[in-house]
Amino acid sequence: MVMIIRGCDIQQDLSETVDVCVIGSGAGGAVAAKELAEAGLSVIVLEAGDAHQPATFSRHAPEMLHRLFWDGGMRTTRDGSILISQGRGVGGSTVHNFCYAVRTPEPILDKWGIHDLSPELDRVEATLGVKQIDEAQVNHLNRVIRRGCEAMGWRGVVQRHNRGPCADCSVGCFLGCRESKPGIGKQSMDVTYIPRALEAGACLYSNCHAELIRVENGRAIGVVAQLGKDSDRSSSNHRLTVDCQAVVLAAGAINSPQLWLKSRLPDPGKQVGKNLHLHPAVFVGGIFDDVIDAHQGITQSYYVNHFLELERDPDSGYILMPAFGSPVLVAASMPAFGHEHRELMENYRHIAALLVLLHDRSSGRVVVNRHGHPVIRYRLSRGDRALLVEGMVNAARLLFAAGAREIILPYTRRIPIKSESDFDVIRQRGIVSNDMLIASSHPQGTLRMGSHPRHSVVDTYGEAHAVKGLFVTDASLFPSSIGIPPTLTIAALADRIARRLAVNWPL
């Protein structure tokens, strides 16, 4: 029987006994759940957020931010300088992501000591229906960016997506795809891996917030969760206690270390929460004479990877990506306020913008405060600031080459850039925190894998060095910043870890 149980409907304390308890149902958790259930293990998945009904997704950003994101999309680093978007709900961040499906680059795998991930990547691509985007689906925004890239003689590529036939509505990619169902629209985890996990016998509790991982004699033995928490406040206030032989932690790169620390699990190498990478991204816009209508069509199909040369340097570089054009996001990315801001917004339909997405060397740390809430510390290093500035200059050059008549920088004070001779302003001003919107959609690295317990939290098959039977399968695993959209890699690593766990069962 296919089972999703809404935690907020339950009016009593419950207990369950299973082989494996998976915490989180996003890119890492969904894949682990399916692979383990299909291998014949009894699996329970705990998901803090809602089980979404895509047909009910609205186009009203404030509503959808609450339905799809942690903290209504307002999660930030401790100093408020970087906004971190993290999905909440069945499917996790794959429900609102932009579907770029990029395979893990070889130099990254070499650096991580992973010999070959192709079989896993192939399987994930098949399950998510990954395919090349048709030329006809490349929208005007992406075509303009490509025109600029080609004029500069740079390298860019039309990507592959995990998306079935869809209305190319754009808005739905960020605020949830109404059409999403198996084979149609966005192929996020909630319509691909999760249904298959459930068909194979897994049971999923939505609105069920894992609060504690239980460990006895160095082994993970279960999870305690709060039912009903984080739903639309119809909290049930009851508990679910799970007894199991293995726990798979896949709550995302902020919440996984949070749960580890809250549960006071062993951390002999003092590595838990460290090594946080964010792929910080800044906006550079261009005003064009022709109508761009960046909010129409597939938001991101093309990107410029000319400045990411991983063979030469696997640890730094940046990508230039088309930026999503909803009025709220464009407004928040623009400089100024009042009439000056409004004047810029009047150009809304004529704006094409890029995000400079940094493959960050800088690293931060997730800790917990006395209430057990995550506190995210992160500072951009001098080198990374310089690279972001270089990226902003190159984004501006590309936009001019594509025909922009003015460049809009994201600084609070409006500094119009009318020609390349104005670029020094960017170099002089640099990156000042809380003077521009810096956004992160790819937190990663906080429970890193590696062979040595002094430098990593889990081994290369995801099992904790210090707790037997505790596995990690989400973006926390990454030993270093990956530099590209991470979903396929997370899913492939989860596949690899779950299959190995199933082969070695019973532990």
Place this chain on the structure above:
Amino acid sequence: MALKFFSPKEAEILEILIACMVGIDQPDVFKRSPTSEGQSIDYAPTVIIDDFVAKLPEGLRGQLRQALHLFQWCPMIFIGKPRLFTRLSPQSAEAYIRTWAESRFGLRRRIFRGLRDLTFLGYYSHGEGDGDDHSWL
């Protein structure tokens, strides 16, 4: 206007703040019933923001309330005008907001950006079409 989190006084501060940040004279322009299903929803930006903030975690909500009060009470300190923010002339309000926007202190810039972007969320997300509906233009 039925408020869930802000008091009527705070909503008044918010309304004036929206007008200043967005650059319009009349922040309540979007009171209407815009959904295709014909539901009657109050899309005044202040109501949208109030509803949004009401659903945030307690800590964040508290910070936003404090930020709003600080904004209201500090014109004397930052532009030497012994008046509340809501009683400033449009020119003084703009000069006052600019002192926050361009402050040397990261915390003041953070408050400015937080409030600015919240007002944009309320104003630019009205109606159903976060995209094709450009009636705010």
